[in-house]
Amino acid sequence: MVGRNREKERRLLLHAFGVFAGVLLLALLLTAYIEHIAIRQERDRMEHIATSIGSETYETLLSEMGKTRVLEAYLIQTGGSYEGFERIAPILLEEPFVRNVLFAPGGVVEAVYPMAGNETAIGLDMNEEGAGNREAQAAIEKGELYIAGPFELIQGGSASPDACRCF
Numbered sequence: 001m002v003g004r005n006r007e008k009e010r011r012l013l014l015h016a017f018g019v020f021a022g023v024l025l026l027a028l029l030l031t032a033y034i035e036h037i038a039i040r041q042e043r044d045r046m047e048h049i050a051t052s053i054g055s056e057t058y059e060t061l062l063s064e065m066g067k068t069r070v071l072e073a074y075l076i077q078t079g080g081s082y083e084g085f086e087r088i089a090p091i092l093l094e095e096p097f098v099r100n101v102l103f104a105p106g107g108v109v110e111a112v113y114p115m116a117g118n119e120t121a122i123g124l125d126m127n128e129e130g131a132g133n134r135e136a137q138a139a140i141e142k143g144e145l146y147i148a149g150p151f152e153l154i155q156g157g158s159a160s161p162d163a164c165r166c167f
Contacts, residue, residue, distance in 0.1 A: 071092060110122070
């Protein structure tokens with residue numbers, strides 16, 4: 001009888017261990033599945049955020065490129081003169097991330113709007129070595145808009161300026 005009880009206890013312990021191991025395995029599988037779903041949902045959220053930011057950036061760039069075209073049209077209309085430009089410059093500077101507009105015929109800055117705080121940019125030769133000059137030269141050579149940076153500006157601070165050749 002003692003042998004039978006021991007055998008029953010042993011079977012009961014094995015059965016209990018089997019149930020425990022099965023429940024533990026199911027719990028681990030359930031946890032892994034829940035974590036997998038959470039990671040997939042987070043990836044989907046990040047994808048949505050990235051797409052939204054990309055779309056907003058695209059729309060902002062389109063808007064700013066339109067303003068560049070306004071500047072180009074003004075320069076064509078005035079034969080390349082920037083005199084009287086202060087009438088339309090506020091339109092170009094409506095966005096807080098647009099700080100100034102440089103006029104650099106031949107690659108040398110002759111004027112900047114607004115002048116206040118940007119005086120040191122006058123005379124800057126974009127044909128020489130310097131932060132952003134390579135991108136400005138590429139814009140002049142190819143006639144395309146370039147966005148570069150961020151890098152330190154001669155007038156202080158840092159920015160990611162765009163350069164455009166306006167005829």
